[in-house]
Amino acid sequence: MKALRNKLDQLRKPFEKGQKLEKFAPAFSAFDTFLFVPNHTTKKGAHIRDAVDLKRTMVTVIIALLPALLYGIYNTGYQYYIQTGSPFTFIDAFIHGAWKVVPMIVVSYVVGLSIEFGFAVYRGHEVNEGYLVTGLLIPMIMPIDIPLWMVGISTAFAVLIAKEAFGGTGMNILNPALTARAFAFFAYPTYMSGNKVWVSEASSVDGISGETILGNLAAGNQVNYSFMDMFQGAIPGSIAETSALWVAVGALILILTGIGSWRIMVGGILGAAIMGLLFNLWGANALMSFSWINHLVVGGFAFGIVFMATDPVTAAQTNKGKWIYGILVGIFCIMIRVFNPAYPEGVMLAILLMNVFAPTIDHYVVNGNIKKRQKRWATAQNLKTA
């Protein structure tokens, strides 16, 4: 450990102030601080600081994502083997899935991190850790057979337009991972919807067809999955969205560590459940009569509300605002699903829509506090003049 530290201190020399590679210091720091929490001490303000930092926060989110990711990898193989009818073991399915998913993750990280490092060097700030999560989320919400170059382009679009154009980490309006998906969705619709994209190799092997449950419902077809299938996630869909069970494990990690907002999650589930229930009562089409509890476990709703809607930068920032934001995400998600057959999955658009409105929600919540104060001032003024 000591030797490694010494080596790093030695390697750092050309990056120090006034040295040749000074400009690239943020890039070097990113690697250095990945290995060691730096020896920086407090300069002003409080003399002691909490052990938590942004790296720890982001790594916690990644840990929360892992159960859903691992299950998604397995489910990729599982869907493939079930459809082709060939016998397989757990390991086979997992290997097949990993063979498809890992390259997507690599592409997403390489493209996104290159841009992040580039901007950090260009703007002369440290590399923010936010992309560690975004870079993992992007492949997790894509269909399995999307070509790698599309993953790359969507990632580049998201990082450049949704994030850096707004000033980088902490300033963006839209969730970058969802922006990547929305970009792919509108730019390459044939790779993002239909019945040939959700199961591995569906387009090249005859006989495989896998429509998502929501797609089936939108097309007016029957659904042959039980609630337990949908809950466990052995259904076709985007890579890691299918299993409500493993998403719930992630949600538990986020809530217990305090990293993810439980207010948004509970609000979202409430909103979706109420909306689903109302549509159940109405029951005009297959999607409307689809039980509200099933609405909560199919498609990307669970994944979206737990991992995407809770992105603290793009969600509402006040506690009251988080409730309103979460409930509205839930309501809009089910509404888009039911009313718009072209977008059987509503959660992506619902969250992006609410991302745009989150500052407005906060504005009114904060204004409540301001109004209260101004009213108090006005009463004090009246008392004085009276």
Added chain:
Amino acid sequence: MELIKAIQTRRGAQLKLKGAAEKALSTAPPSSTFALHPDDFFGLTPKLSVKEGDKVKKGSPIFFDKKNPDIIVVSPVAGVVDQIQRGAKRKIEAIIIKASSKQEAIKLKIDGKKGDADHIKHLLQQGGMWPFIQQRPYGIVANPSDTPKAIFVSTYATAPLAIDYDFTLQHDQEDFQKGIEVLNHLVETPVYLGVSKSSPGFFEQIQHVNHYSISGPHPAGNVSFHIQEICPLNAGERVWTVNPEDVVNIGRFFSSGEFSGQRTIAVCGNGIRQPKYFVTSLGVELAPLLENVGKAHDNIRIVNGDVLTGNRVSANGYLGYFNTVVTAIPEGNHFRMFGWLPFKDNGVLSLSNTSFSRLFGSKGFDVDTNLNGEERALVVTGEMEKVFPFDIFPMQLLKACLVEDIEKMEALGIYEVVPEDFGLIDYANTSKLEAQDIIRKGIELMIKEVG
């Protein structure tokens, strides 16, 4: 004791630190020099009344505020002005006074019968006692020409390793009562006196005050919070605050006519071998005190004040004007391999649930000055509110201060806070944002633009 209000909060955090002082009052070793730092008085522009080599008595004016010459800071000791230390742009940093062996004091004649506010104010100014009275908004020395809406004294201290006033002022009850009577002449409603709900101590026997009780974790002891709960500040209003020991000092001044600058301090922290309480005076040398308690580490940082809000001071520095603790903690200039992994390094005190530290340290934590990460953009939301009991949106106020939007700062409650109230936010926030610094600059801007 009749309470006008029982303030309660659950938002905040009580940081458990090792190195609390043992509850026994020691006499401080003698100090050969004393110092006054104009920086201890936020917002004051000093104008010197003395020059190097001048002889002074205890109570002789040393400097006054350029903008308000009635605010006079006097010498806590008789002796010779030894040195006037200046920094960049000839800014006065410290006035060092060498104590002489013969102690003489300026003695004012106090007529106990005269009780009008102007007379009392005049005496306090002449005696150099006025700077003990602080004003909200802004946390600056009060303007003698104002009439405050209320005066607040809080005896409930919640900061890490804070002293217990019931213990430190145990022999001063009479002077405390006297000080309260004096302050009562300056306001219409009697002084608001905050006491701890669980252990109010002798303060519950104090007469002619409005008692209120407080319970809850830090920063529940901060006066700003009490003011907001009991008589919130509106634009243009003034509330005065006085520290408990300064109430004692004021009481003593009115009995004797001599300046009194008693400080009962705790020299504590995990950088100290034998933390102790000392009865001493403001402005004393720290070196003899530190020698008495002993260092527990080679490389320690000495803080005038508590670890959240204090100022760094060198080992041969001096006790500040207002602080009641001197804390020493080891410097944390070390690396931690993979220290960012959740649930690793649980020995580092943390309020976050990404560490098990809260499950362990029932005996308190050894803390150091490591930043535990690097400064980042503001990402995480909701964490500031958890340690901020005020009816104020802390992050929004900080952002308003950062962009210097005066109207918004006013609307979001800048008048109701002082930098100290953001100490825990400094400590707890993930992005290592310097919240106190931002608020301090915001308040400076308000003083400049609004006044």
